[in-house]
Amino acid sequence: MSEDIPFDKSLDLVPDRADEVVPGVRRVMANNPGPFTFKGTISYIIGKGHVAIVDPGPDDPAHIGALLDAVRNETVTHIFVTHTHRDHSPAVPAVKAATGATVYAEGPHRAARPLHIGEHNPLDASADRDFKPDVALKDGAVVEGDGWRIEAVATPGHTANHMCYALKDRNILFAGDHVMAWATSIVAPPDGAMSDYMASLHKLAKRSETLYLPGHGPAIKDAPRFVNYYILHRKAREASILHRLGKGETDIPTIVRAIYIGIDPRLTGAAGLSVLAHLEDLVARGLVETDGQPAIDGVYRLAR
Numbered sequence: 086m087s088e089d090i091p092f093d094k095s096l097d098l099v100p101d102r103a104d105e106v107v108p109g110v111r112r113v114m115a116n117n118p119g120p121f122t123f124k125g126t127i128s129y130i131i132g133k134g135h136v137a138i139v140d141p142g143p144d145d146p147a148h149i150g151a152l153l154d155a156v157r158n159e160t161v162t163h164i165f166v167t168h169t170h171r172d173h174s175p176a177v178p179a180v181k182a183a184t185g186a187t188v189y190a191e192g193p194h195r196a197a198r199p200l201h202i203g204e205h206n207p208l209d210a211s212a213d214r215d216f217k218p219d220v221a222l223k224d225g226a227v228v229e230g231d232g233w234r235i236e237a238v239a240t241p242g243h244t245a246n247h248m249c250y251a252l253k254d255r256n257i258l259f260a261g262d263h264v265m266a267w268a269t270s271i272v273a274p275p276d277g278a279m280s281d282y283m284a285s286l287h288k289l290a291k292r293s294e295t296l297y298l299p300g301h302g303p304a305i306k307d308a309p310r311f312v313n314y315y316i317l318h319r320k321a322r323e324a325s326i327l328h329r330l331g332k333g334e335t336d337i338p339t340i341v342r343a344i345y346i347g348i349d350p351r352l353t354g355a356a357g358l359s360v361l362a363h364l365e366d367l368v369a370r371g372l373v374e375t376d377g378q379p380a381i382d383g384v385y386r387l388a389r
């Protein structure tokens with residue numbers, strides 16, 4: 086299913102060792118590899134002398150130490166956070182305490198929709214609910230530092246508060262978990278929402294940035310073309326779900342088995358939530374019916 090996207094899994098990084106990914110931007114990868122993080126979360130350092138950090142990363146003393154080591158004898162003036170998953174933002178308090186930097190983000194963690202009655206949030210453990218930015222950014226806000234300017238690009242979908250950051254005059258976008266070179270992004274209700282996610286992809290496809298620096302995996306060159314592959318992939322997945330419903334399949338586990346062939350077993354739960362995200366969107370658009378609210382254990386059919 087995903088072979089249509091030209092994935093790039095080449096990433097030759099030593100954890101917790103800084104390298105310069107493009108002139109003026111360094112990166113330090115945390116040592117937290119896994120099925121959702123690839124080889125680890127990547128923190129970026131913008132500028133030289135007076136710098137900004139994008140996504141300090143997980144609450145891991147080794148990573149925090151390596152990040153602070155990389156900026157020794159420099160001044161960290163700004164911290165930008167793309168979203169509040171536990172592999173991206175929990176290092177903020179330690180990095181802020183050590184540097185006095187001001188923290189910018191869209192806002193605290195929140196779900197894309199209220200919980201249904203009786204529903205529990207399967208993603209609770211993945212969220213950093215302690216995070217609060219010093220400055221809440223609106224879409225399009227521009228923040229200026231020493232030799233760089235950052236534009237906030239609201240990109241809800243992976244989480245409701247997901248923000249990408251465009252490095253002005255450089256055609257570079259810090260893409261967080263919204264678009265990655267190594268795998269598709271996870272869109273899982275209730276924290277994520279497919280309709281928001283698709284709108285955010287279409288928004289990026291129209292922008293001028295050509296190089297994306299994501300939260301996991303290698304840089305994405307030719308980014309608008311890659312985003313279009315992402316859009317086509319989601320449309321194909323939606324078509325597969327409609328096709329399975331047309332064949333009389335009615336529940337999420339059966340649909341997951343049919344369309345995620347050869348999936349890493351550790352990702353089955355996420356795949357189910359991704360199908361739920363599509364079904365929520367299809368029900369909202371009147372193409373699919375279910376009884377009550379779309380739920381992970383719901384029964385679905387094509388609308389007639």
Ligand SMILES: [Zn+2]
Nearest residue numbers: 168170243262
């Ligand atoms: Zn994430």
